[in-house]
Amino acid sequence: MRAVDRGYPKGRIRREDILAAAVAVYGEAGYHGSSLREVAKRAGITHAGLLYYFPTKEALLAAVLERRDAEDAVRERLNAPAGREVLKHWIARAEYNVAHPGIVELYSRLAAEAVTPDHPAHDYFVRHYRIARRSASVSFRVLAERGELRPGVDPNLAALNYMALSDGLQIQWLTSPDEVDVVGALRQYLDSVLIEPL
Incomplete structure (x- = not known):
């Protein structure tokens, strides 16, 4: 990590400006449809200036994904005990x-692009989904052990189904926001597998 990233406020602010610009550009054009020059332009710096902070397009993408994970971890208190608390955090995230x-x-957009093994974010999403499935399965197993899941509900399948429903609903919501109630549908799913509503 360069000294400017760690210690100097101006460098940290510039880095955050670049990351915010990258999020906007990736959201509009995807990773493959974007360029470092466009990100630099949006951030209000030169291409060479951007390369000082992020020497490659892959390094910038990695920083964007790390930033998202760090923000999620702080906002969602991901160290919550497995069980109902985790489910409540999922609804709060939605x-x-x-x-x-x-x-x-x-x-x-990035998750869809990253299904191909040669995409620079492929390994990130493989790890991300593996960790998410494991975490979700642990919470549903804890609920099963406490007698809080309905009879016949498999904790691993409940976890996998929740994740698939969440991602699928988000895509439908992006295309038809007035027709898809993401939060309502996720709550209904969780209530359908729990003995007591969330």
Whole structure:
């Protein structure tokens, strides 16, 4: 990490400006449809200035994804104990996402592009989904052990179904926001597998 990233406020602010510009450009054009020159233009700096902070397009993408994960971790208190608390955080994340469509569009676009193994974010999304599935399965298993899941509900399938429903609803919502109630549908799903409503 360069000294400007760690210690100097001006450098940290410039880095954040670049990341914000990259989020906007990736959200509009996707990773493959974007360029460092366009990100630099949006950030109000030269192409060479951007390269000082992020020497490659892949480095910038990695920083954007790391920033998103860090923001999610702080906002969602991801260290919450497994069980109902995690489910409540999932609903809170859905509410946040609905209020911030740009984040959802960026994530959905990058996740779709990254299905090909040669995409620079492919490994990130493989890890991201693996960790998310594992975390969700743990919460549903805890609920099952406490007798809080309806009889016959498989905790691993409940977790996988929730994740698929969440991502699928977000894509439908992006295309038809007035017709898709992401939060309502997710709540209804969770209530359908829980003995007591969330």
